[in-house]
Amino acid sequence: MSRHAETTFLNVDLDLKSQFGLSRLLSALGDSVAPVHAEDGFACLELDEQPESPEEAVMRLATLITRLPKDAREEWDRCSERTLDIGIQAGATPHQVRYQLPVAALALAVSINAEVVITVYACAEPSP
Template identity: 30%
Template sequence: MNESSFLNIDLDLESEHDLRPLAQAWGDDVCVFRLDNDDGVWRGSFETMEEDAEQIIDKYHQLVTKLSPPLRALWDSAHQRVFDIGFQSGAEPRLYRSVLSAQAISKIEEMGGSIAVSIYANNDN
């Protein structure tokens, strides 16, 4: 199949502080793809199980707003909080459109996040 599609929204964090307590607090609500320290910079990459962009953002918002004050301070101390919206490119449809509501964008802003868009090339020949 050679269709463009929405994939997921990764949450990518960078901080001078250990991000493991966030991953522990979120538990099974997220998949952890990366969580390490490289030259004094902690990096974490997370995904949720939801399939729809609005639901994914809602889930991240719930996870962040329910953090205890010390964990919220850890979240706020991250110098990057990127919500990376991923798409698979394809030959069909000719135009693929995905819309985020103003409410979803406001939730990202409320969390102090930035938005990135990643489009993955189609490897079909």
């Protein structure tokens, strides 16, 4: 990435950790999400279609959880970590960027017992 690139919203990852397994949960989410990484007891998922904003991603992911069938929702509830991780790629411009999560998005995240985390990735060093 160029040091002159703009700061950009990347995506929201849904990170899950459970000692009880995630198979029913992942199966119930189906094609609505794409696994970035999954192994025994851990999954990192993102929406199947790129969201335009953190708000859209949080709302869509949280809504998927509210609509889970009972057995998958029980698996969700047993997760030791349920994190909506907002990814931002830092750039040299503009001077500042604001990404808002309205109360409705925060309330929906709280209603599914998920944490919201913001990860900012540094600008890459310029190539020699």
